Each structure stands twice: as C-alpha cells, then as structure tokens.
Amino acid sequence: MNRSRLLxxxxxxxxxxxxxxxxxxxxxxxxxxxxxxxxxRAVVLAVDEALTNIIRHAYDGEGERPxxxxxxxxxxxxDGEQRKALEIVxxxxxxxxxxxxxxxxxxxxxxxxxxxxxxxxxxxxxxEFRRARGKNQLRLVKLLSLEKxxxxx
Amino acid sequence: MKIAERHLDKATIFDVSGDIDLATSxxxxxxxxxxxxxxRMPRVVLNLQAVRYIDSSGVAxxxxxxxxxxxxxxxxxxxxxxxxxxxVLQLSKLVKIFEICENEEQAVSP
Numbered sequence: 067m068n069r070s071r072l073l074x075x076x077x078x079x080x081x082x083x084x085x086x087x088x089x090x091x092x093x094x095x096x097x098x099x100x101x102x103x104x105x106x107r108a109v110v111l112a113v114d115e116a117l118t119n120i121i122r123h124a125y126d127g128e129g130e131r132p133x134x135x136x137x138x139x140x141x142x143x144x145d146g147e148q149r150k151a152l153e154i155v156x157x158x159x160x161x162x163x164x165x166x167x168x169x170x171x172x173x174x175x176x177x178x179x180x181x182x183x184x185x186x187x188x189x190x191x192x193x194e195f196r197r198a199r200g201k202n203q204l205r206l207v208k209l210l211s212l213e214k215x216x217x218x219x
Numbered sequence: 220m221k222i223a224e225r226h227l228d229k230a231t232i233f234d235v236s237g238d239i240d241l242a243t244s245x246x247x248x249x250x251x252x253x254x255x256x257x258x259r260m261p262r263v264v265l266n267l268q269a270v271r272y273i274d275s276s277g278v279a280x281x282x283x284x285x286x287x288x289x290x291x292x293x294x295x296x297x298x299x300x301x302x303x304x305x306x307v308l309q310l311s312k313l314v315k316i317f318e319i320c321e322n323e324e325q326a327v328s329p
Binding site for chain 1: 238240272274276303310311
C-alpha cells in the first residue's frame with residue numbers, strides 16, 4: 067500500500083502569469099526533497115506543461131478558472147523495491163479532455179505545437195489521467211533516485 | 220521575459236532574458252515574425268544566454284520562426300544556449316534542426 071504525506075497545496079487561477087510562481091515554488095520543493103538539478107528541472111517542466119495544457123485546452127484560455135495542485139511525498143513499490151517519490155495531482159473543472167489526444171505526437175514532423183505532452187511523459191515516471199466528479203485529474207509521479215534514498219533524503 | 224533588439228548591417232540580434240513560457244512566448248513569436256516577414260531581415264540571431272526557462276510554447280515559437288525563415292530564404296541562428304535551454308531543446312528532439320553557434324561572433328560572421 068502506498069503511503070502519502072501532503073507537503074504543499076496550491077489553489078491557483080488559470081492565469082498564465084501564475085505559472086512562474088508555481089515553477090519557483092516547485093523548484094524549491096523538489097530541491098528540498100533531494101532531487102538533482104536535472105531532476106528538479108524535469109519536474110518543473112512537466113508540471114508547467116501540464117498546467118499550460120489545462121489553461122489552453124480544458125479552460126480554452128480563460129484566466130480566472132480554478133486549478134488545484136497537491137504535492138505529496140509518497141512511497142511506492144517499483145521493481146520489487148520500496149521507493150520514495152514526489153506525487154503531484156492537478157485538478158481542474160474544465161471540459162473533458164479527449165483521451166485519444168493524450169498519446170502525444172510523432173517528433174519526426176517539424177512543426178510548432180504538441181510538444182507539451184511529450185515533455186511530461188519524458189520527465190515523469192508515472193502519468194495518469196482520469197475524469198471524476200466532473201473534474202479532470204492528472205497524477206504525476208517522480209521517483210527519487212536510489213542513491214539519494216541511501217543517503218536518507 | 221525581456222527582449223532587447225540590436226541591428227547590424229544585415230542581421231537583427233535579439234538578446235532574450237528571463238522566462239519564455241505560455242505568458243511570454245507570444246511576444247517572442249511576434250518579434251521573430253516581424254523581423255523576418257515585415258523587415259525581411261536576411262539573418263535573425265537569438266542570444267539565449269540569459270534565458271532562465273523555456274517551455275514547449277517557447278520551443279514552438281522558435282520552430283515557427285525557423286519555418287518562416289526557411290520559406291523566405293533567411294536564417295534564424297541561436298547562440299548562448301545554457302544548460303536549461305539545451306536540455307529542453309534536446310528533449311524536444313529538435314535541437315538538430317536549428318542552426319546553433321557557440322557565440323555571437325560566429326552567429327553574425329558571413
């Protein structure tokens with residue numbers, strides 16, 4: 067069974083100006099948890115892209131709709147080992163996301179747009195989407211490296 | 220994000236600083252397209268040394284600028300890529316399509 071401890075809860079508006087604020091807070095949090103520089107940047111990029119998708123697609127660019135972001139420290143079983151991880155759950159009340167579009171696009175084609183989901187999938191260990199009680203919920207998990215766990219991070 | 224603009228004989232240099240994200244990338248896109256389409260500048264150079272963050276919308280603006288430059292027979296050149304920018308371009312697998320120079324001297328040389 068997964069153990070979870072809430073570290074940070076943010077209630078924000080779907081305003082692009084807020085992205086910078088979230089990036090700053092999350093960067094600090096990931097660093098505090100012991101993630102390396104590249105890992106911190108990966109987590110920040112993934113969450114920023116996920117929030118961007120919510121603003122652009124779920125809310126069609128409306129700037130005053132609610133988004134909730136929960137950041138928790140969890141432990142998960144992975145490959146037979148108990149691993150510490152950062153779990154991020156983003157929730158919005160926007161329109162239903164077409165799950166067929168959640169598979170990303172081929173990067174062979176050189177064109178602007180459609181990279182956000184690819185970034186999220188590349189940066190995180192788990193990406194799960196679900197629709198429940200009229201809300202979109204995206205769950206992202208980033209595992210702490212085994213080396214960091216041994217040092218007691 | 221801030222964009223400072225410099226003009227050489229046949230090139231425009233944009234010194235970009237700060238964060239390029241959903242809130243700011245439209246400004247970058249607009250500046251690039253203006254210089255390429257309206258000013259018909261044969262070479263547009265982006266100095267990204269002071270960019271702290273770039274997301275997919277920023278990369279998309281660069282890709283659009285690149286496509287327009289190719290259509291018009293112009294060149295879009297990047298230089299001063301720091302770790303953050305380089306990581307994101309590598310992640311996009313688009314790093315190889317851009318003309319990237321080590322420094323400004325290379326970027327503006329004939």
